[in-house]
């Protein structure tokens with residue numbers, strides 16, 4: 463782990479899900495593809511999905527419907543004429559219902575846990591750190607995914623994009639997670655994969671480390687303002703172990 467400014471003693475970690483623990487692009491692609499087929503709309507490209515993931519499912523669906531409108535405009539109305547997606551908001555409720563049904567039917571089947579995640583979470587637990595999973599995914603998607611991938615046992619709490627009034631990049635979910643952990647934000651490390659996570663962490667006053675392999679809205683992740691970058695979750699745990707050895711905690 464390369465750490466620039468991570469000097470705080472860490473008492474707990476808040477860990478993002480998509481792009482951090484599990485590569486879920488395949489699930490998004492299949493569920494969106496089935497939703498679009500049901501709405502009689504053409505599919506969207508995988509790299510478009512990758513750029514749109516991370517701000518919750520509602521944002522993802524609105525982005526996909528807006529992309530359909532753009533494609534319809536580009537085709538000079540040829541698609542648009544028969545394509546009610548030219549009014550994305552008009553299709554939103556139907557799209558959202560269809561997406562939920564298709565996503566829940568395939569949840570986890572086209573996704574995989576990133577290398578090092580299980581060993582890394584294990585090592586973080588062995589350091590005595592309580593872990594919270596905080597994702598912008600709806601909680602009803604996140605819980606079965608964690609269970610299907612054998613990751614659910616690592617977390618004292620799991621919070622989704624609909625657990626609180628606002629999602630990341632708003633600081634509220636991180637502040638609520640700290641409250642649930644009973645730890646101060648300054649000593650609670652956010653581990654994520656995107657600017658979304660980093661902005662939320664900065665606003666909440668949490669230190670933040672970003673994984674280098676996730677989805678950062680299509681932008682290079684090392685350009686994001688964060689306290690460190692890690693290639694694996696085991697490297698995060700190793701970084702915290704080394705930091706503890708260099709900075710033994712003063713008791714009392």
Ligand SMILES: O=C(O)COP(=O)(O)O
Nearest residue numbers: 480516517518597598599
């Ligand atoms: O946007 C989503 O659905 C999930 O995103 P996150 O797990 O990276 O917060």
Ligand SMILES: [Mg+2]
Nearest residue numbers: 478480481655
């Ligand atoms: Mg993420």
